[in-house]
Amino acid sequence: MPIFTVLGAGAMGAALCKPLIESGWEVHLWGTWLDDHLLDAIEAGQPHPRINVEAAPGIKTFRSDQLAQALEGADVVDIAVTSGGLPKVTEMALDHIGGVKALCLTSKGFWTDPDGRIRLLPEAIRSIAADKGVDLPPLVAIGGPVKANECGAGEVTATTYASKDYPTAEELARDVATDTYGVRPSDDETGVELCAALKNVFAIALGIADGLGESTGVPRHNLKAASFAQAIREMSLLVARVGGNPETPYGLAGVGDLEVTGLSGRNKVYGVRLGKGEKPDEALAEMDRLEQTVEGYPAAPLAVEFAHQAGATEEDLPLLHTVARILAGGVDDVYGAVAAAVKPMRP
Amino acid sequence: MPIFTVLGAGAMGAALCKPLIESGWEVHLWGTWLDDHLLDAIEAGQPHPRINVEAAPGIKTFRSDQLAQALEGADVVDIAVTSGGLPKVTEMALDHIGGVKALCLTSKGFWTDPDGRIRLLPEAIRSIAADKGVDLPPLVAIGGPVKANECGAGEVTATTYASKDYPTAEELARDVATDTYGVRPSDDETGVELCAALKNVFAIALGIADGLGESTGVPRHNLKAASFAQAIREMSLLVARVGGNPETPYGLAGVGDLEVTGLSGRNKVYGVRLGKGEKPDEALAEMDRLEQTVEGYPAAPLAVEFAHQAGATEEDLPLLHTVARILAGGVDDVYGAVAAAVKPMRP
Numbered sequence: 001m002p003i004f005t006v007l008g009a010g011a012m013g014a015a016l017c018k019p020l021i022e023s024g025w026e027v028h029l030w031g032t033w034l035d036d037h038l039l040d041a042i043e044a045g046q047p048h049p050r051i052n053v054e055a056a057p058g059i060k061t062f063r064s065d066q067l068a069q070a071l072e073g074a075d076v077v078d079i080a081v082t083s084g085g086l087p088k089v090t091e092m093a094l095d096h097i098g099g100v101k102a103l104c105l106t107s108k109g110f111w112t113d114p115d116g117r118i119r120l121l122p123e124a125i126r127s128i129a130a131d132k133g134v135d136l137p138p139l140v141a142i143g144g145p146v147k148a149n150e151c152g153a154g155e156v157t158a159t160t161y162a163s164k165d166y167p168t169a170e171e172l173a174r175d176v177a178t179d180t181y182g183v184r185p186s187d188d189e190t191g192v193e194l195c196a197a198l199k200n201v202f203a204i205a206l207g208i209a210d211g212l213g214e215s216t217g218v219p220r221h222n223l224k225a226a227s228f229a230q231a232i233r234e235m236s237l238l239v240a241r242v243g244g245n246p247e248t249p250y251g252l253a254g255v256g257d258l259e260v261t262g263l264s265g266r267n268k269v270y271g272v273r274l275g276k277g278e279k280p281d282e283a284l285a286e287m288d289r290l291e292q293t294v295e296g297y298p299a300a301p302l303a304v305e306f307a308h309q310a311g312a313t314e315e316d317l318p319l320l321h322t323v324a325r326i327l328a329g330g331v332d333d334v335y336g337a338v339a340a341a342v343k344p345m346r347p
Numbered sequence: 348m349p350i351f352t353v354l355g356a357g358a359m360g361a362a363l364c365k366p367l368i369e370s371g372w373e374v375h376l377w378g379t380w381l382d383d384h385l386l387d388a389i390e391a392g393q394p395h396p397r398i399n400v401e402a403a404p405g406i407k408t409f410r411s412d413q414l415a416q417a418l419e420g421a422d423v424v425d426i427a428v429t430s431g432g433l434p435k436v437t438e439m440a441l442d443h444i445g446g447v448k449a450l451c452l453t454s455k456g457f458w459t460d461p462d463g464r465i466r467l468l469p470e471a472i473r474s475i476a477a478d479k480g481v482d483l484p485p486l487v488a489i490g491g492p493v494k495a496n497e498c499g500a501g502e503v504t505a506t507t508y509a510s511k512d513y514p515t516a517e518e519l520a521r522d523v524a525t526d527t528y529g530v531r532p533s534d535d536e537t538g539v540e541l542c543a544a545l546k547n548v549f550a551i552a553l554g555i556a557d558g559l560g561e562s563t564g565v566p567r568h569n570l571k572a573a574s575f576a577q578a579i580r581e582m583s584l585l586v587a588r589v590g591g592n593p594e595t596p597y598g599l600a601g602v603g604d605l606e607v608t609g610l611s612g613r614n615k616v617y618g619v620r621l622g623k624g625e626k627p628d629e630a631l632a633e634m635d636r637l638e639q640t641v642e643g644y645p646a647a648p649l650a651v652e653f654a655h656q657a658g659a660t661e662e663d664l665p666l667l668h669t670v671a672r673i674l675a676g677g678v679d680d681v682y683g684a685v686a687a688a689v690k691p692m693r694p
Contacts, residue, residue: 157573177690218500221607222498222504224606225610226505232597255576255579256573260571344505
């Protein structure tokens with residue numbers, strides 16, 4: 001039985017184990033030094049505290065000091081830790097991935113390289129591997145509309161696996177698919193990673209439209225829909241700028257993931273607060289108090305800087321820049337600002 | 348002052364008058380023989396009964412027997428009647444459009460031509476004009492995410508104007524835009540019309556996912572998002588098949604319009620009923636009783652036939668076919684059927 005090791009026992013890591021078990025893998029789930037209580041729950045047969053779903057039966061769990069054992073004999077590895085934790089976990093794991101055929105990535109976000117440039121997470125992995133002199137197996141970016149609690153419960157989920165080494169993506173897609181977990185292979189690692197990193201920022205814009213509607217009793221569905229289309233347009237433009245496929249945002253990784261992120265989630269909820277008139281910093285403090293991390297908040301200025309590096313202007317990406325300005329506290333008329341950003345002035 | 352005549356005083360016709368007045372047109376609103384009560388309300392300064400918004404001040408109203416007067420001196424005309432009423436109104440109007448520079452179309456749907464083939468509405472207009480020996484001005488298809496009540500209230504709205512004669516679309520887009528009504532010109536009449544005709548069918552699929560979630564208490568957001576992405580994929584494939592631009596569904600006309608249709612509207616509500624386990628015919632009867640027309644219901648088999656004519660198979664368009672089968676009453680396991688349709692088996 002081939003072995004699939006998942007690094008990180010948070011919501012997404014634990015959720016991924018469900019289709020892996022069902023598609024016939026021996027699944028090793030390694031928890032970081034922050035995950036002990038999550039592994040405790042899994043080992044006790046209790047629901048995972050983050051997704052309120054019991055782990056698939058048969059998972060083998062490994063504690064933070066058992067990384068070598070977790071990776072021993074692994075055929076495929078997925079990194080599923082937070083973007084902040086990724087460099088350290090990658091560095092630790094690279095000593096033990098000699099026989100691995102594919103290194104997957106469900107972690108998402110931006111990474112600031114040692115020169116201060118904003119990069120996508122696969123570049124962090126490549127950079128660390130180069131520093132260590134380790135040859136990497138093909139990287140596989142996992143993206144698309146996956147709410148962890150639904151995936152972990154075995155509900156229908158469609159996702160995309162993208163690798164510069166397309167045959168690896170295609171083979172893995174076939175080997176992990178189940179009746180309820182469908183996987184579309186792709187060759188566009190860059191596009192899938194960038195869509196995922198941008199979607200939390202744009203989800204704030206969707207929330208703003210909802211909040212404007214809630215606060216006035218007059219829905220702003222036209223604004224939300226226009227914002228949605230504009231977000232996809234900007235994703236496509238920026239993906240193309242950095243060498244990805246401009247069509248990737250039109251599929252599961254863009255349209256699909258933005259739809260699911262706009263339906264629920266903390267970034268959207270934060271946007272609703274802004275749409276209702278809360279100040280960005282006060283709303284963030286209140287979300288912090290409720291232990292609700294808003295990933296789109298720190299991601300917005302990184303996304304703007306990433307775009308700047310790629311030569312994309314504010315005129316190219318008006319909605320991205322507008323959200324960033326709103327979050328920085330520089331906008332009094334939120335409705336007017338978003339409206340101006342989504343008004344299709346140019347063909 | 349140039350004259351813009353809108354034919355049909357229903358929700359969309361009345362709503363369109365708002366940006367037209369604000370962008371400086373003399374607006375003539377003609378009501379059909381079914382619209383007298385709507386014109387009564389507008390003339391009395393009361394809210395329009397269908398959208399609960401007062402008409403923009405300055406509109407000139409015309410009764411059904413005043414079509415010639417409504418069209419006298421018109422520079423631009425928009426047909427905004429139901430798809431069923433379009434052939435008759437077109438035939439009547441074509442006698443009076445000698446000086447018109449653009450003939451717009453907010454009516455949407457399919458048309459069965461005299462040979463029994465399924466066509467888009469501009470083909471109905473062209474066919475009727477050919478029969479009458481009338482030269483048509485450029486046609487302009489108006490699409491995108493426009494809820495009439497929001498547009499009529501002057502809320503932010505982004506739309507697209509598409510014409511095979513692109514300069515006409517571009518000029519008109521500039522001439523009707525306001526601070527809150529943004530217009531993106533396009534040269535893809537076919538794509539815009541087909542997206543609009545298909546979206547009500549796909550909105551039923553989005554409603555089904557919502558209904559499955561409501562009935563079980565477990566959201567089906569992954570399914571809804573996968574259905575959304577699959578709907579856009581199928582729109583793009585079919586648009587390309589009939590000579591349109593496959594990218595049109597990725598913008599306001601597809602992604603935008605499906606988003607707004609999936610947020611609310613009767614097709615989505617009907618889908619929710621199906622997701623909760625109601626039988627298609629019983630749910631439709633109940634919607635009829637509430638005077639809620641479900642446009643996607645009759646459109647589904649027409650869309651399937653339209654696709655068949657274009658050589659697109661069930662394998663190309665699994666979600667469209669699945670919704671049509673569900674509506675025809677042939678599916679017991681709605682969740683399983685939609686899941687199978689959105690599972691990305693093929694790259």
